[in-house]
Amino acid sequence: MRNSNTPDHIISKDEWCEYYNNVSASIDRDDYFALMMNNAWNLDGSMDVNKK
Amino acid sequence: MDTLYNLYDKDGSGTLDYREFASEVFQREVAGTPAKGRASGEDLIQRLRDKLKSRGARGIIGLAKQFRIMDDNHSLSLDKFEFSKAMSDYMLGFSEGEIQTLFGYMDYDRSGLIEYDEFLRMIRGPMNANRKKIVLQAFAKMDKDGSGMLDMNDIRGVYTADKHPDVLAGKKTE
Numbered sequence: 001m002r003n004s005n006t007p008d009h010i011i012s013k014d015e016w017c018e019y020y021n022n023v024s025a026s027i028d029r030d031d032y033f034a035l036m037m038n039n040a041w042n043l044d045g046s047m048d049v050n051k052k
Numbered sequence: 053m054d055t056l057y058n059l060y061d062k063d064g065s066g067t068l069d070y071r072e073f074a075s076e077v078f079q080r081e082v083a084g085t086p087a088k089g090r091a092s093g094e095d096l097i098q099r100l101r102d103k104l105k106s107r108g109a110r111g112i113i114g115l116a117k118q119f120r121i122m123d124d125n126h127s128l129s130l131d132k133f134e135f136s137k138a139m140s141d142y143m144l145g146f147s148e149g150e151i152q153t154l155f156g157y158m159d160y161d162r163s164g165l166i167e168y169d170e171f172l173r174m175i176r177g178p179m180n181a182n183r184k185k186i187v188l189q190a191f192a193k194m195d196k197d198g199s200g201m202l203d204m205n206d207i208r209g210v211y212t213a214d215k216h217p218d219v220l221a222g223k224k225t226e
Contacts, residue, residue, distance in 0.1 A: 011202035
């Protein structure tokens with residue numbers, strides 16, 4: 001919501017965090033937020049289908 | 053000159069964003085009261101947060117419900133009038149000036165209205181430390197060269213388009 005409107009094709013850490021601030025605002029529970037992040041970015045590596 | 057600049061650059065970012073500039077100029081010109089003893093937007097919003105909490109509006113659904121109650125004309129945004137009426141309904145004891153300050157603080161895009169998104173984002177505040185950690189972890193995972201920036205090369209490393217319907221159909225290549 002608060003990121004600048006001119007795309008520069010580079011995502012800075014601040015832009016990334018701001019995006020997730022907005023996502024975070026709509027999720028009540030911490031454990032659900034963690035689950036969502038893990039599903040989206042496969043942080044624990046459990047869904048690595050390419051590496052068998 | 054430096055002193056004046058630092059006064060405006062509240063977050064110490066070295067740049068004056070529009071918000072910093074506007075809040076400083078706006079407060080001085082319109083309110084004309086010295087900043088001393090004046091509750092900041094963050095203090096006021098914390099009191100509003102506590103009040104909403106005490107009314108049981110804890111989660112998103114509760115907050116959305118409170119927002120709909122405040123939004124008398126169902127426009128999905130709060131104008132100044134709706135907002136100050138809501139603030140007196142909540143009996144927070146804000147002065148007229150404090151309500152103006154809080155309104156300006158919550159109206160991030162300075163549209164003159166508090167949209168539902170702005171409301172929710174403001175009341176919820178930033179992520180807690182736990183969530184922030186996870187978000188940074190995901191960022192670090194993609195940022196292979198550790199530059200603090202994500203560009204196309206970083207994305208290419210983690211994102212596979214080989215299952216995209218158009219690729220499977222041979223319309224596009226990865």
